[in-house]
Amino acid sequence: MGIIRKTQSVEFLLAEFQSTEALSAIELIGRLDSKLNKTTVYRVLDKLEDDGVLHSFLDNSGIRWYAKCKSCTKSKHFDGHPHFQCLSCGKVDCLNINVYLPEIPNRQVTVSQILIQGNCEFCAN
Amino acid sequence: MGIIRKTQSVEFLLAEFQSTEALSAIELIGRLDSKLNKTTVYRVLDKLEDDGVLHSFLDNSGIRWYAKCKSCTKSKHFDGHPHFQCLSCGKVDCLNINVYLPEIPNRQVTVSQILIQGNCEFCAN
DNA sequence: AATGTTAATGCAACTTGGTTGCAAAAGTAA
DNA sequence: TTACTTTTGCAACCAAGTTGCATTAACATT
Structure with a gap:
């Protein structure tokens, strides 16, 4: 069950996702503190994910x-791309690359989550 | 700071890791409820990880x-292998395969976490 | 524009996985 | 056996996320 009404909450939240940078639920709750309740933030994020507008993952x-x-729909979530987290500045974003997973004997693969960690271009040393 | 004394707690915990199956902290706390306090479980797991005896990851x-x-030491944690979680029965284990990650422009990769989800051999349908 | 319906929201209280501080107990070296 | 230091158990805490419910706001219909 996704979004069915264009509410202010939805607009406030979507406004935060102008760039391709990933944002944590916590960060969003902080940023929107004066405008939205944290429960609402969680609920709207959930719905936007159901609708294929956002995708989520864990660090x-x-x-x-x-x-x-980029190319998800309600029915089909295409979020097979890896994510990159900079261990120095903490920023997370989506990597626009394909990772080839070998066949795994005796198992049916449905989803894969790939988190790559290291230093981003601004935190290289 | 890893294990420096061979205590009962350490032995109880290690006894649970006879197979290669992964166990959640929650599961272990449940299994050892009569023997160990949950704080102890978390602390010993932590130390065993520091020592390279166990590795941990998130689902x-x-x-x-x-x-x-299999081949970790105190100084070098080799846990670059992927993990597989069966979405049907919930079991998690380590996959003994290599995943090749392509070079990522402008970023230094330190670690990668790969979680593959689907159906295990017993839950195929 | 006013109204009725139902989804969306805010709030407080709760749940869950995990952590902390501290006194008591258990390992270990001598 | 003693002395020293690590480890443990307990209770209290913390933070992220969820739930129930009364109130508010979208929006279709009139």
Whole structure:
């Protein structure tokens, strides 16, 4: 069950996703503190994900990140791309590359989550 | 700072990792409920990870899993292999395969976490 | 524009996985 | 056996996320 009404909350949230950078639920709750309740933030993020507008994933410390989907629809979520997290500045974004997963004997693969961590271009050393 | 004393807690915990199956912290706390306090479980798991005896990773719902390391040492954690979670029965284990990650422009890669989800051999349909 | 319906929201209270501080217990070296 | 230090259990805490419910706001219909 996705979005069915164009509410202010939806607009406030979508406005935060102008760039391709991923944002954590926590970050969004902080940014929108004066405008939206945290429950609403979680609920709207959920619905936007159902609708294929955003996709979400976890980083290595267990917090959830959201990013704009490029080619997802309600029925088919295409979020097989890897995500990159800079261990220095903390920023997370989507990588526009394909990772080839080998066949795995005896198992049917449905989804894969790939999180790559390291230093981003601004934090190289 | 890893294990420096061979305590009962360490032995109880290691006894659970006979197979290569991964176990969640939650599962272990449940299994060892009569023997160990949950704080102790978390602390010993932590230390065993520091020592390169276990490695840990998160599944897609944010809970942490632990599995025995094959070739890790205190100094170098080799846990670059992918993990497989059966979406039907919930079991998680380590995959003994290599995933080739392409070069990513402008970024230094340190670690990668790959979680593959689908159906295991017993839950194929 | 006013109205009725139902989805969306805010709030407070709760759940869950995990952490912390501290006194008591258990390992270990001598 | 003693002395020292790590490890443990307990209770209290923390943070991310969820739930129930009364109120508010979209929006289709009139």
